[in-house]
Amino acid sequence: MKVLLVDDEEKFALMLAKRLELRGIQTAVFFSGEQALATVQQGDRFDVAILDVKMPGIGGIELKQRLVQLDERMKFVFLTGHGSTIDNTAAVQEAENYLPKPLQIDVLIEALNRLTEEP
Amino acid sequence: MDNAKELFGYDSLAFFGKVSASISHELKNVMAIISETAGLLGDLSDMAATGKPIAPDMLRNCTDSIVEEIQRGFSTIRQMNRFAHSVDTPVVSVNLMETLDLTINLSEYLSTSGKTDLSPCEGFTPIALTCPFLLQAIFYETLVYTFKHTGPGTEISISIQPTDGSAWRITFSGFNFSEFHVFPDVITKALAASIGVIIYADSTADQLGMDVPITIESLMVHPVSPDIPNMGNASSTRA
Numbered sequence A: 001m002k003v004l005l006v007d008d009e010e011k012f013a014l015m016l017a018k019r020l021e022l023r024g025i026q027t028a029v030f031f032s033g034e035q036a037l038a039t040v041q042q043g044d045r046f047d048v049a050i051l052d053v054k055m056p057g058i059g060g061i062e063l064k065q066r067l068v069q070l071d072e073r074m075k076f077v078f079l080t081g082h083g084s085t086i087d088n089t090a091a092v093q094e095a096e097n098y099l100p101k102p103l104q105i106d107v108l109i110e111a112l113n114r115l116t117e118e119p
Numbered sequence B: 001m002d003n004a005k006e007l008f009g010y011d012s013l014a015f016f017g018k019v020s021a022s023i024s025h026e027l028k029n030v031m032a033i034i035s036e037t038a039g040l041l042g043d044l045s046d047m048a049a050t051g052k053p054i055a056p057d058m059l060r061n062c063t064d065s066i067v068e069e070i071q072r073g074f075s076t077i078r079q080m081n082r083f084a085h086s087v088d089t090p091v092v093s094v095n096l097m098e099t100l101d102l103t104i105n106l107s108e109y110l111s112t113s114g115k116t117d118l119s120p121c122e123g124f125t126p127i128a129l130t131c132p133f134l135l136q137a138i139f140y141e142t143l144v145y146t147f148k149h150t151g152p153g154t155e156i157s158i159s160i161q162p163t164d165g166s167a168w169r170i171t172f173s174g175f176n177f178s179e180f181h182v183f184p185d186v187i188t189k190a191l192a193a194s195i196g197v198i199i200y201a202d203s204t205a206d207q208l209g210m211d212v213p214i215t216i217e218s219l220m221v222h223p224v225s226p227d228i229p230n231m232g233n234a235s236s237t238r239a
Helices: A010-022 A033-041 A060-070 A085-094 A105-117 B002-007 B010-049 B056-085 B096-107 B132-150 B186-194 B231-237
Strands: A002-006 A026-030 A048-052 A075-080 A097-100 B092-095 B115-118 B127-130 B155-162 B167-173 B198-202 B207-213
Touching (some): A002 A010, A010 A026, A097 A105, B010 B056, B010 B132, B096 B167, B132 B186
Parallel strands (some): A002 A026, A002 A048, A075 A097
Antiparallel strands (some): B155 B167, B167 B207
């Protein structure tokens, strides 16, 4: 499984990526939506994108909309530290899965497996 | 100042909520990093239990990260405490440098935040008798609006200078003012007017300026118009 992880909280992203790698999940980490978009535009492909909702510049929701245009097969998981109703509603509408921070790794792994097993 | 408590209306409550939400988001990020780091330590422990070698550097990185995030959390809580106490006394003598410093720290919790450079005051201490909470709200909205329209790469320069003995002039610069044709918004304008702060727009110099009265009691003598004068016409518009 190949995962695109995008979060402006660099330490969080690196720790999570390490944990995913230890579980055999190939993870590419980016700290901004712009960087992630550029790598997919250049042809890199991922099974699932894990996106933080709130980021400077391109946020997670807009990033998903633009990534889908480049690869319609890509699946999405949203992460957010915000608890506002607006964020929750937007995330639920835009992503197959929405996970609040701090997250539980087992829940994330389960979501990733479910998404990649879907036809 | 018996009417001072009336300064706090819905808009100031909304500001309090907005800042509290950004602080809680910051603390949630701190907790998320500590949680992931603790999780990684757990993963490494599981690996060690099966006989796999664990690099000492990896363990050191994890413990260093936890210590750093705890310090970051403490720092955030200190700012939260300063902010919470800013409503204790509606009107009080404040050092504008300290008020700006706190507001800058609070604005840094926003994802749209950029950099700021607060110039030190040389040879004077900018003390004003004012409402610190509302002054924070005005500074905060100014920074938020600036960053929102100029992007996270912007560095805003802020300086304080004495004027004619009745006010301190605070100048925000380092951005293209054409983005600010709608600033200050109605709410910020009303907040400023309520404590006698006059916001100047100088499009030719790409600056926002604010005159903060040295004493809020001047409000009683000179009612403040909520209209925003242009900096170039400042002398003719300030009675």
